[in-house]
Amino acid sequence: MAAKHAYQDDNILSVIQDRLDTLNKSERKVAEAILNDPTSATRYSIASLARAAEVSEPTVNRFCRNFSATGFPDFKIRLAQSIATGTPYVGQNISPEDSVAEFADKIVLTTIANLDKARQALSAKALALTIDHLIQAKQINFFGMGGSAPVALDAQHKFFRFNIPVMSYDDALMQRMVAAGSATGDVIVVISYTGRTREMIEIAEIARANGATVIGITAPDSPLSKVCTVALEVTASEDTEVYMPMTSRIIHLTVIDILATGVTLKRGPDFQQHLKKIKDSLKPTRLPIQ
Amino acid sequence: MAAKHAYQDDNILSVIQDRLDTLNKSERKVAEAILNDPTSATRYSIASLARAAEVSEPTVNRFCRNFSATGFPDFKIRLAQSIATGTPYVGQNISPEDSVAEFADKIVLTTIANLDKARQALSAKALALTIDHLIQAKQINFFGMGGSAPVALDAQHKFFRFNIPVMSYDDALMQRMVAAGSATGDVIVVISYTGRTREMIEIAEIARANGATVIGITAPDSPLSKVCTVALEVTASEDTEVYMPMTSRIIHLTVIDILATGVTLKRGPDFQQHLKKIKDSLKPTRLPIQ
DNA sequence: CATATAATGTAGTAATATTACCTAAGTTAT
DNA sequence: ATAACTTAGGTAATATTACTACATTATATG
Missing domain, CATH: 1.10.10.10 (Winged helix-like DNA-binding domain superfamily/Winged helix DNA-binding domain)
Incomplete structure (x- = not known):
């Protein structure tokens, strides 16, 4: 970036x-x-x-x-x-003595700091490439296990609006089957914080062997990153600290946001109508303001 | 805060x-x-x-x-x-002419700005209250529909580690049934960006009528916020802009992080052993470093 | 222990910002 | 319409602040 x-x-x-x-x-x-x-x-x-x-x-x-x-x-x-960005608690870890206000501040500020770090590290080139692949996709599948499952689900929600068949899977067996059944023109986005989950790497390899495009949202220079067609490498500071939550999910979600926005932009203005229609469809389910 | x-x-x-x-x-x-x-x-x-x-x-x-x-x-x-925090693009919206690097920067910086705004607006008191409720819960259910479903799922993942029965539901019918079957001692966390989804409000009311504690992660002064036992009010700037993604999910996730951390802290040091055991259980599934 | 080298301070100098004052351009009232 | 007043903006002197060159003290090395 x-x-x-x-x-x-x-x-x-x-x-x-x-x-x-x-x-x-x-x-x-x-x-x-x-x-x-x-x-x-x-x-x-x-x-x-x-x-x-x-x-x-x-x-x-x-x-x-x-x-x-x-x-x-x-x-x-x-x-x-x-x-x-994150002053008062630089390097200070959360301690059991912290008040709620204090550790809440620390969590948010750490998240902010990590987002900013990620922003600087993200490769615009890899993002652009990924967006190109996604636009041309016949079908998109998001794979995320454990903590990355919600991210994959979120991605599905976002991309669903694009009129492309899109699914998310959090189950290794299903993922393996989808990978095995994939073909050229399919895009599989694999989300993994560590990039070292054996299962995920194998699944990525299977998908590629079948001609699918594999995008990895994962750690730099990880085994997973090496088997992907395009790797979106996200540097999230290791969560060495006991109390500090994993901020990587949040960075991954933001990457998803970027990708979705990229696709929207490339689709051009006539496509915005379609998006508005989807948004409006929710109106009747809501109470009016006031 | x-x-x-x-x-x-x-x-x-x-x-x-x-x-x-x-x-x-x-x-x-x-x-x-x-x-x-x-x-x-x-x-x-x-x-x-x-x-x-x-x-x-x-x-x-x-x-x-x-x-x-x-x-x-x-x-x-x-x-x-x-x-x-978010300089170069203050107030500037994403435009179709932006390069990938530019709109990616804008997205991340907007997210950061919103997180920081939320940090200042969050009520430490409401957070503390919520944490107290969660610690005493016999059972926790996270409800989120549509875009909030992934947030609820993420919360389930996090709270699962606490040895409390925890579930997440993204389906209105299931939510309604769970709410109807709830009792004193149950905590239901309702996640809704707008706080005006009729269905959600009704469900929250049903849960409360049955004696459950209802926590709302939602918009300030929204109808939902009013029917909750405790409302964690999150100010996310309305996503009026076409291209700008919803940053509210990210803020909601961060709130979940804060709650989970709060529970961990209150559980005390002996509980950290338990967390470490869960973390270690994942080791065999991963490739070693190098 | 003598000498070299690094660390720190003093005092003068240069850069930078602020104040006081002045002029010109508008405004209002007669 | 013009005199008196008010506001906007600039000039130049002054005060503040930071920097440099040099002197001194401490520390390490043969």
């Missing part, structure tokens, strides 16, 4: 946290002063930050340059940008 | 856009220069921005004060903060 505006994000705050050990005494003081209260750090002048960290102004300046800023003002800008 | 750090967000860029008409000639020039390329605006000095907008420096300064900044540097900081 990374359209024209490719601001090299990599959250300065987490970079600072990561490199804390490699800093020398005074610079660590600066780092700590910033991490201690990043939000107000953006309002400090170089003098006040120096005072807060109990170092001299040039030290602060050198510190900023260490983090690939051209100087203090530039550093503050970068800091401010990092802050918006 | 809004834990301790309640930074008054309200994206400066959209504020500028909104107030464009109320500005006088020179100030509008400044506004346009900024909106034209917000990212590089954060790197300008007051002099260069003045030059870009073809006005004098004090005009720029006055402009900044108009937008509740104490001065130019402060304004830049606010601008930088706004930029991180």
Whole structure:
């Protein structure tokens, strides 16, 4: 992805946290002063930050340059940008002592951070290719097992509106049968967080052997990714943490959104009528507003 | 929500856009220069921005004060903060001319913006209450129809791990039967984007009449929200736009994440063993790394 | 232990933003 | 229609802030 505006994000705050050990005494003081209260750090002048960290102004300046800023003002800008997306809890894991408000915030902010990371990593080329395949598909099948089953179901809901035969399967046996029965012109979208589920890889191979196009929404360089016609590689930080939920599903859903939008756009304006008709068909089931 | 750090967000860029008409000639020039390329605006000095907008420096300064900044540097900081979450495409809708990279970016950034909005609007109190109900539940049922069916399914997947009988239903008849057969101690979580689906509202009423606790994940002040024991009100901007996908599902999923995490935390540390066992049970189905 | 090298601070300089004041262009009232 | 007033916007001086060059102190190495 990374359209024209490719601001090299990599959250300065987490970079600072990561490199804390490699800093020398005074610079660590600066780092700590910033991490201690990043939000107000953006309002400090170089003098006040120096005072807060109990170092001299040039030290602060050198510190900023260490983090690939051209100087203090530039550093503050970068800091401010990092802050918006997920600041207050950078790297902080959920702890049993958290209040509901706190861990809820952490969950949402982590999700946001991961979405943004995914945005930068997603390949526009792979997306475009996938959209092309989907448009030409005679039939689309979404495969997802376990946690990815809801994603596949969601995709089915979305693509159903396109007037293409579309199904989703969460059962390995059914998936295997569908794969075995597939043919050229069929597109099978395999959704797998790890990309290492044996069963899924085999199923993908069977589908390809039968001439189907296989799209993988999965982890980069995973075994699954290698057997796909097109791999949409999604970097979701491993859920090493006990309490932190899997954000990958959400990223996968967003990828589905992108694909569905891509297909809609390519279908052209006359197709919008069709979509509106489907949407309107739900009206009678709803209570009017007021 | 809004834990301790309640930074008054309200994206400066959209504020500028909104107030464009109320500005006088020179100030509008400044506004346009900024909106034209917000990212590089954060790197300008007051002099260069003045030059870009073809006005004098004090005009720029006055402009900044108009937008509740104490001065130019402060304004830049606010601008930088706004930029991180969804800048380049503030208010810009997806257009058929967009490249894949562009509309993909727009989709992800819109999703992020909506998540952040939801984060600020979510009631920690309602969340806490819901978690309490869920912990004490004898049985949990998730109801979601249409686009919310995958969300309900996802919730089932998550809560299944808690050793509580949990089911999800996407079929109105089944939901009605389950609601009719429910009793005190049962918790029914109703997921509905609009909160105005007649069927769902009736079902919620039936469940409550039978003594079940009904949690609604739905729109604020909707008819559904009023018949629930606890309403988790989610503000998702209406999907008025043709091409923009429904981001509400994603917000709903995140709410599910929060609830699941809340339950995990309350269950205490001995319960983590149980979770680990379930996670480990999947290992044999996966290819080893390398 | 002497010397080299890195780390940090001081003070002067340059850049940047802000203020006070002035001029021109509109507005309103007579 | 024009005098008085108000608002918009600019100029230039001033104050603030950040940066550089150099000096000093600490730390490592032969």
